[in-house]
Amino acid sequence: MNNYFENTKVAFSLKSDTELERAYFLFKLIANQPLVRIGTAVTNFAIKAHLPVEGLIRATVFDHFCGGISEVDCIPVIDKMFTKGVSSVLDYSVEGKEDEAHFDEALEKILKIIVFAKEKKSIPFAVFKPTGFGRFELYEKLGKNIDLNSEEQSEWSRVEQRFDTVCKCAFENDISLLIDGEESWMQDAADNLVLKMMQRYNLQKVIVFNTIQMYRWDRMDYLKRLHDQAKAEGFFIGMKIVRGAYMEKEIERAKERNYPSPICESKEATDKNFDEAVAYMMQHLDSMAIFAGTHNELSNYKLLELQNNAHLTKTDHRIWYGQLYGMSDNISFNLAEEGFNVAKYLPFGPVRDVMPYLIRRAEENTSVAGQTNRELNLLKVERSRRKNK
Numbered sequence: 001m002n003n004y005f006e007n008t009k010v011a012f013s014l015k016s017d018t019e020l021e022r023a024y025f026l027f028k029l030i031a032n033q034p035l036v037r038i039g040t041a042v043t044n045f046a047i048k049a050h051l052p053v054e055g056l057i058r059a060t061v062f063d064h065f066c067g068g069i070s071e072v073d074c075i076p077v078i079d080k081m082f083t084k085g086v087s088s089v090l091d092y093s094v095e096g097k098e099d100e101a102h103f104d105e106a107l108e109k110i111l112k113i114i115v116f117a118k119e120k121k122s123i124p125f126a127v128f129k130p131t132g133f134g135r136f137e138l139y140e141k142l143g144k145n146i147d148l149n150s151e152e153q154s155e156w157s158r159v160e161q162r163f164d165t166v167c168k169c170a171f172e173n174d175i176s177l178l179i180d181g182e183e184s185w186m187q188d189a190a191d192n193l194v195l196k197m198m199q200r201y202n203l204q205k206v207i208v209f210n211t212i213q214m215y216r217w218d219r220m221d222y223l224k225r226l227h228d229q230a231k232a233e234g235f236f237i238g239m240k241i242v243r244g245a246y247m248e249k250e251i252e253r254a255k256e257r258n259y260p261s262p263i264c265e266s267k268e269a270t271d272k273n274f275d276e277a278v279a280y281m282m283q284h285l286d287s288m289a290i291f292a293g294t295h296n297e298l299s300n301y302k303l304l305e306l307q308n309n310a311h312l313t314k315t316d317h318r319i320w321y322g323q324l325y326g327m328s329d330n331i332s333f334n335l336a337e338e339g340f341n342v343a344k345y346l347p348f349g350p351v352r353d354v355m356p357y358l359i360r361r362a363e364e365n366t367s368v369a370g371q372t373n374r375e376l377n378l379l380k381v382e383r384s385r386r387k388n389k
C-alpha cells in the first residue's frame, strides 16, 4: 500500500490551524474509553433533562462530525470539500422518531435534498434510512412473516408509498439514492422493499442502491442470489458495501434469544467477506455499481487496485469511495487528489436529534482503537509539519 494515504498536507488541506487543534483535542478525548462512557451517559441525561448543553455539544463533537442543523448550513462545507474533488452525501441524521408526522417530515427532507442535489454537481447522491420512513417493529414483523392487522397493513402501505415517492423523485431527477442498512432483524423487509425499487427504477442504469453489511456471513449468498434475479429480470444492482455498524447489538441479541449469531466469527472473516463482495461486484460491473463505505485503508487500496488493474478510468461512474465527514480525511482527500470518485456522508439535523448518530461515532472511534490512534497520529504529523514549515 506504500504511503498512499499518508499525505497529511493533502488530507487536512481544508482545516485551519484552529480546526486542526480542535480535531486533535477531540480524538484525544474520544480515545479515552471511560471518558466516552461517562460523557455519553451525562450528555444523554442532560439532553433528557433539557439542560442547556447544546452549545457545548455544537462546539465540540457536533461541528466536527456534522455539517450543520439544516441543509443550507451545510453549503459552505459542501462547496469547500468540492474544491478538492470530494463530493457530499447530505445525510438527514435524525434517528429514533417513530411517528407518522416524523416519517412524513423525513420524506419531505429527502425530496428537498434530491431537488437541491440536481442543482449541485457536488451532491451526486441522496440517502435515507428505512426506519426513517416507518416503524422498526413493522419491518421486524414482516421479516418474521407475522401477519399484519388491517391498521398495520395500511401503515405498511404508507411506508411503501414513501419509498416509492423518494425513488421516483431520484429517478426523475437522475440522482443516485443510497438506502442504509440497519439491524438484521428488520433488514429482510427493507431488502424486499429496496428490491421492488430496483425492479422499478434501475432498468436503464443504477439509481437505487441497497446496503450489504459484510459482517454478516450470509450476505455473499444474498448478493449472488440478487445478481441471478437481476440477470433474469433485467435490472441493475446498486450496492453500498460496508462492514456493519451494529455488531455488539447483533451478537448480544443472538445470545439473549439463543439463535446463531448472524456475525462472522472474527474480524478477519469479515474482512475476507468484504473483499470477496468487492471483487465480485467489480467482476460484474456490466450490471452493477458499487459504493464502498469504509475507513479501512487496505480495503480502499484493494478497490483502487482492482479498478486500476481493470484499466477503468478513475472517474468511472459505477465506482465510488465513501467515508463519513469528520473521519478518515487522509483516505478521502488523497483518493480525490488522485482523481477517484469520493463522497463523504455529511450528517445534519437539530443537535439533540443527531445525538444517537454522534454517540455511535464516539463509541465506534473508542472501540476501534486502531482507528482513533491512526487519526491522532495523522493529526500529530500535520501539526508538526505546519509548525516546522
Ligand SMILES: Cc1cc2nc3c(=O)[nH]c(=O)nc-3n(C[C@H](O)[C@H](O)[C@H](O)COP(=O)(O)OP(=O)(O)OC[C@H]3O[C@@H](n4cnc5c(N)ncnc54)[C@H](O)[C@@H]3O)c2cc1C
Pocket (backbone or CB within 6 Å): 179, 180, 181, 182, 211, 213, 215, 242, 243, 244, 245, 246, 247, 263, 264, 265, 266, 267, 268, 270, 292, 293, 294, 295, 296, 299, 322, 323, 324, 345, 368, 371
Ligand atoms: C460512507 C459510509 C456509509 C456507511 N453506511 C452504513 C450503513 O448503511 N449501515 C451500517 O451498518 N454501517 C454503515 N457504515 C458503517 C460501517 O458499517 C462500519 O461500521 C464502519 O465504517 C467501520 O468499518 P470499516 O470498514 O470502516 O473499518 P474496520 O475498522 O476495518 O472495521 C471495523 C468493522 O469490522 C467489523 N468487525 C470488527 N470486529 C469484528 C469481529 N470480532 N468479528 C466480526 N466483525 C468484526 C465491524 O463491522 C466493525 O464495525 C457506513 C460507513 C461509511 C464510511
